[in-house]
Amino acid sequence: MKTKLKPLLLALTLIATTSFYAQQKQINTAESTINWTGKKVTGQHTGTLSFSSGFLTFDNKNLSGGEFIVDMSSLAVTDLEAGKGKEKLEGHLNSDDFFGVQNFKNAKLIIKKATKMDGGYKIAGDLTIKGKTNPIAFELAVNGSTASATLNVDRTKYDIKYGSGSFFDNLGDKAISDEFELAVNLKM
Numbered sequence: 001m002k003t004k005l006k007p008l009l010l011a012l013t014l015i016a017t018t019s020f021y022a023q024q025k026q027i028n029t030a031e032s033t034i035n036w037t038g039k040k041v042t043g044q045h046t047g048t049l050s051f052s053s054g055f056l057t058f059d060n061k062n063l064s065g066g067e068f069i070v071d072m073s074s075l076a077v078t079d080l081e082a083g084k085g086k087e088k089l090e091g092h093l094n095s096d097d098f099f100g101v102q103n104f105k106n107a108k109l110i111i112k113k114a115t116k117m118d119g120g121y122k123i124a125g126d127l128t129i130k131g132k133t134n135p136i137a138f139e140l141a142v143n144g145s146t147a148s149a150t151l152n153v154d155r156t157k158y159d160i161k162y163g164s165g166s167f168f169d170n171l172g173d174k175a176i177s178d179e180f181e182l183a184v185n186l187k188m
Helices: 002-021 086-094
Strands: 022-026 033-040 043-059 062-077 106-117 120-129 132-143 146-154 176-187
Touching: 043 106, 043 176, 062 086, 106 132, 120 146
Parallel strands: none
Antiparallel strands: 022 043, 033 043, 033 176, 043 062, 062 106, 106 120, 120 132, 132 146, 146 176
């Protein structure tokens, strides 16, 4: 009987110890921001997205994981004014040519690995957009109850090919860069 209890007690101790040291910090979705930049031959457009939810996981005060859900219906253009192209561009970005928001309401990032480095962490994760998941790597700076990162995302990996010179010829000045940038600021 005692020999059967030892493995059980050891397992319970490990579970209790692990959960004691792992801490999940929820982000404040109202104060956390995502600013996007999309470039084209003749300029660029900027805008915002909002988080639905998110958290970072820390083990012994070191980042070990996390998960974030982005509300794609929150996509907004900030460099154009209402009545001067803003609504048209937002509608096009929400369409199936780009993010297909009617069918894909959320995007998701899962942090799978965080390697400590000077000034923050090297992150390896999975990014899901339009139901397609691809690996992504970026650096994340963590400072107390805030964190920030810049992610460069190749939209063609998520079947967003509209205006891509990698897939279409003779676009001239209508070509849109395959990569877009996300500048993320988290508040916990």
